[in-house]
Amino acid sequence: MEVPGFEAGDTNDEAIFNMKPSQKSRKTGGFQSMNLSITVLKGITKRGYKQPTPIQRKTIPLILEGRDIVGMARTGSGKTAAFLIPMFEKLKSRQAKTGARALILSPTRELALQTLKFIKEIGRFVGLKAAVILGGDSMEDQFSVIHGNPDVIVATPGRFLHICIEMELKLNCVEYVVFDEADRLFEMGLSEQLGEILTRLPDARQTVLFSATLPKVLVEFSKAGLSDPVLIRLDLESKLPEELKLCFFTVRHEEKVAALLVLLKSVVKKDQQTVVFAATKYHVEYLHTILEQMGLENAYIYSDLDPSARKINAAKFSLGKVKILIVTDVAARGIDIPQLDNVINFNFPAKPKLFVHRVGRCARAGRSGTAYSLVASNEYAHLLDLHLFLGRPMPLATTTNADGAIGRIPQSLLEDQMSSLLIVENRSDVQNLQTTADNGYKQYLRSRQAASAESNRNVKDLPWSSVSVHPIFGKLVERVNLEGEHFMDRMKAYRPQGTIFEICGKNKSQEYLAMKEKRAAHKQKILDHRRELEEKMAAKEQNLFQPAAKLQTSNEEDISRGFSDVVVPKRMRMDSLYTRKRKGRDVFVPYASEDRHAEEGLLVNNFQKEAKRAELELVADSEQALKMTKQMKRWDRKKKKMVNVEDPRKGKIRTESGVWIPATYKTNRYADWKEKTKKTIIGGDDIDDEDRSANRNAFSGRKRYTHWAKHNEKVKTKQMKSEMKSTGQILKAREIAERKKQRSKKKTKRTTKRKKTQK
Structure with missing residues (x-):
């Protein structure tokens, strides 16, 4: 069975690459009309993608233009490929000496590993080097991964910030940043970590936020430092697929x-x-x-x-x-x-x-x-x-x-x-x-x-x-x-019409006759009460079970404040996005919007919760005293009294951006690792062996496979090296000399033994 939007992985894709330029530029709605390179298109077709999904069709051209994106689409709509495909097109090829040029932040370990898998599958013909930084893995291994200068880093925010502070990592070369499941990142309480990571990134970066659900007021997401972003809201009518x-x-x-x-x-x-x-x-x-x-x-x-x-x-x-x-x-x-x-x-x-x-x-x-x-x-x-x-x-x-x-x-x-x-x-x-x-x-x-x-x-x-x-x-x-x-x-569900006195009592008993007389006297009131209950239940069922109206988005003022461009499906009229203001005298009318239940479910921060945290001490008479009283005391629900509060900065360190983070982020593990691995880092160079051999081949021109050609290349590289030895080379030379010395001692001992036995 062929799934819409997918096809088999072994599809013959020669026709795609042999298309004429006029055919590629034709508006067919496929990936070929997006002016992607051949290596990226080949990876897309080998992965099995045939037609782009709506979120991919809207976002990929805008990302390739260099715009910042806030994307909202239904779960399972292809958001991962929507930010990976333009990333491959922008980074083009491997650059060993530059360092990380793309950063993808994911809320969970499984999602980060899945993103890495997509990078390897779609971008296998591009040749980019990707690395994953996750909590729970060995930090020493992650130090060596960073020293390998990957092009793309997929990470969870907590461990990545730990690595940045330990290694004093510079992210000046990062030009593409992705927040995957952005609302979940902020809901998990990672705003401090995200803010510190963003301060280390260059201002000229391109930022992309993707999520299945986003709130109407994007206050928390403005902290990500987007510049003139485009809001893309698709599939608002159906939060769940019809299937x-x-x-x-x-x-x-x-x-x-x-x-x-x-x-x-x-x-x-x-x-x-x-x-x-x-x-x-x-x-x-x-x-x-x-x-x-x-x-x-x-x-x-x-x-x-x-x-x-x-x-x-x-x-x-x-x-x-x-x-x-x-x-x-x-x-x-x-x-x-x-x-x-x-x-x-x-x-x-x-x-x-x-x-x-x-x-x-x-x-x-x-x-x-x-x-x-x-x-x-x-x-x-x-x-x-x-x-x-x-x-x-x-x-x-x-x-x-x-x-x-x-x-x-x-x-x-x-x-x-x-x-x-x-x-x-x-x-x-x-x-x-x-x-x-x-x-x-x-x-x-x-x-x-x-x-x-x-x-x-x-x-x-x-x-x-x-x-x-x-x-x-x-x-x-x-x-x-x-x-x-x-x-x-x-x-x-059966409910008898009479009471226990009428059903179980005798026909001529005093209780039966009294209840019959009472029921006859209040017959009309009983009927009115039952009719009132039925009408109330019918009205409640109509309010509860009737489908709500279609979701309304923000008004013109909210959208213009946050976004200069808004992309919506063609079937949605732009006039419905804005609420018209009534002219005339301002009169307060209590009003609740039809989509209030949906918007309350999408909120990142609740106003009631934030308001409970705010307090004002009227006894203090200065700003400094107000701050001190707020920090010194708090109400303990168990003890039923005010208790002292510890210094919020206790056990924390201040970063260059002024943010206070836990002191556990800065230890000497990286310094210890460098001390242990001096012999593996030759000349203090951070380029791995693969890239070093590639650079040598690039310098020497085309490859030579004869014995003397290889010998001459080695002689040239030795002549090019500086006479100043690095710390690693000195240690290695000392180790080799010590080994030779021990070997010679063992040899002399064996010869003296042999001579003694011969005598």
């Missing part, structure tokens, strides 16, 4: 593991790949053990796992050795798994934006996929937040509406898995893992972001008790007794 199917199941918290087993054994096909998202690393270990005991082979990844183990488990899943991968949110961003079919949310995400990133791992590049979510009672409000954010209806599967997307799992299937789980959970090691996971979940609930007040208020009025079996189980008729399940649902 992705969403299924939600209401379960009790105690039945979630059994529900997961039902999905993996009964719903998901055995030959399909599935990623399971859990809340904490303790849940990941617990689910891994449970699934292994139940005969389901799986791999797992979380942030604290050893880097080599993470790499091995990811390779097992990507190569198809195992079909199930259990992860935390470390894999929710940017990871490209081409054949992924299903995503299961074991713990429902607190943020709608995180849900978009999780389920965006499947249904990529035109493929279809399904996202299953297990929703407990304490997660109903977050489910409502998600539907308000997506602007989609929220249909519950009931006896009257059998096509709803929110249903429950048949009780018979849950009971079967619960009985099989009892045998596994009785083991001591599994019980310890379960206790640890429960404690970790309690801590997770404390730090989990609360749902909006509106959702918490409205979710109480929804008929969760009347939710029936999900329509997806209609195909499992041979294993599920749907008639029995529907009968139980009708029994749960």
Whole structure:
């Protein structure tokens, strides 16, 4: 099956390079119309790209013009290739003596390794040297990698800043900077590290920001130092691809593991790949053990796992050795798994934006996929937040509406898995893992972001008790007794018209006659009350389940303040981007925009949280005293009193740009490494052996393969060398002299022994 936008890797691409110039310049909409070089085009076609995606078609020409870009597009739309292809075209070829000319910052280890893989695949004919700098790897190896002068550096911000400060690294040659998943970089609290890295970069650089979601007000991203940027907002109407199917199941918290087993054994096909998202690393270990005991082979990844183990488990899943991968949110961003079919949310995400990133791992590049979510009672409000954010209806599967997307799992299937789980959970090691996971979940609930007040208020009025079996189980008729399940649902929804005195009492009893008389007296009030409840519920359902209007972007003032150019799809009218101001007298009218739920989900900083941090001490009477009182005291919630605050600069050092960073960033590890590796750095030169031989060949002209030609080249290079020896050469000469001395001593000892034995 041919996927839209892709083709087989062994495609015959001779026709592309043999095209006439007039054919290449024709507006065909392909990569050939972008005036790319032959080496870049060859790498693109060998990778399997046939037609550029909308984000690639909009951004690549602008990046090649040298413009700064802020790109927003749906997950799985090809953002990685959108910033790599123009990078190859701008850097052209390898330059050994220049140093790093491109820097790509990624939020997670897996995303950085995936970007490096794309660089090697698409740019294999360009000849650029790429290196990756990640936390958890050996710093000594990374020192030697930097000394090799790579053209492109892919790094995570924390470790890269550590390397910059240790080595006092100069980034004057960097001309192309990419922030991949930019909103995640700022949300992780890396603003100080990013600011310090940016101060080390030259002002003439080109900066590109890419993300699946960006907030309306790009305040945090202005810190990146963009100059006259272009904002590109594509696919705003649909945050999720149309090929992705969403299924939600209401379960009790105690039945979630059994529900997961039902999905993996009964719903998901055995030959399909599935990623399971859990809340904490303790849940990941617990689910891994449970699934292994139940005969389901799986791999797992979380942030604290050893880097080599993470790499091995990811390779097992990507190569198809195992079909199930259990992860935390470390894999929710940017990871490209081409054949992924299903995503299961074991713990429902607190943020709608995180849900978009999780389920965006499947249904990529035109493929279809399904996202299953297990929703407990304490997660109903977050489910409502998600539907308000997506602007989609929220249909519950009931006896009257059998096509709803929110249903429950048949009780018979849950009971079967619960009985099989009892045998596994009785083991001591599994019980310890379960206790640890429960404690970790309690801590997770404390730090989990609360749902909006509106959702918490409205979710109480929804008929969760009347939710029936999900329509997806209609195909499992041979294993599920749907008639029995529907009968139980009708029994749960049944409400008798009379009270207990009327139903259970005798016809001539005093209680029965009193209730009959009371009901007859208040008959009209009862009917009015029921009608009022029905109207209120209908109005609430209309407000909750009606799809929201299309998203509105910033007004003219906001956009003109941040961007001089805005690129939008052709189907969106530019007039709809701007809100017209009413003329006349200024009157305050309370107003909430139609897209407020979506914009609240996209926020990087919340105004309420920022306002809570601000405080004013009225006792102090000077600016200095105000600062001192704010630094000296803070309110301790546990002790219920004001306590002293430690100096915020304690354990920190100040950089050249004036930023205070942890003192652990500056140690003597690089100096120790240089001292140990003096014999490997010849003449203090930072060029590796490959580039050194290339420079020699370039100097001597065309290569000569005869013995005397090579001998003459060696003589010339010796004559060109300076007579001043470096420290490494002196140490090496001393070492060789010492070896000769020891060898001669051993030789004299052997000769004296032989003479003695002969006598």
